[in-house]
Amino acid sequence: MIQNIIKTTSQTKPTRLCEKIEHYLNIVFEKELNTEGSILLDYNPFVIKKIAGYLSGRIQMPASIGIAGETASGKSTITMDLIDTIESFATEFNIEDAITRVNTDDYYYDRSEMVKAAGSFSEFAKNYDLDVPQALELELMSKHIKELLSGKATYLPKYDMSGTAIRHDNYTLAKPSKIIISEGLFTLTEKVKDAFDFKIYVDIAEDIKKERFYVRAKERGLGDSADFIYKNANEKAEVHIRPCKACADIVLSGAADRIKYKNFLNKIIGIIQELYFI
8 A cells, every 4th residue: 555655756855755654644543543453542633744754754853752551551561562663673674773761660769768667568558659640750751851852861760660669870871762762650741741752642441450450469469458559549540640641642552452553563664664665
């Protein structure tokens, strides 16, 4: 299909090329949206124009992608599949500095002393709310993303998710790249959302989310605090996370088959291959 829509030459004007790409993307998105078991639940039509601007070269700047959703929504899996797909493409065509990940969870404040005082992470979690944006240093995250977008390398923190609540600052050197991607519960909340060119929300049905949460709670040794944590997460999500869906450019299904995600991404990547590498 793409061959019939896009006929490019070295003389193709960026504006005209952008229009052709936009036309193709509209077809791909609409077809996916109307497919049973679609990965797409909703999207803002303007995002098509923005994607076309980057793919055509009309916008020649790094792009930042923010992915948010409730606990156990599937946002981390979707993010890693997106990263893997882009990295594979970059390797195949010798593209350097394709993508850099900034993990929202690494910006939780260090609360290791509070964990020690409580005797365990599960006891700590009963009295300290991790399910609010105030538990993270989102201003620092925004600063780091903007530095990377401006072409500046920066050191990122690393939060220990094993139950110590330790945050190691200046831990990982992140290099500027063509795409900066972040995911987490509060990635699209007020203090950081403006750092992203593309905002994605991952939605999930309650029953699937609950099942996933309890599997993870067992893995993390949350014990009898799991019920309280789940209830609190749901209540806080109603206030802090679900409203982020309204500002998202794209709403994805956290329950969709992972193969469908990869197939959709490959359709987008196919346009780049057709334009620049074939």
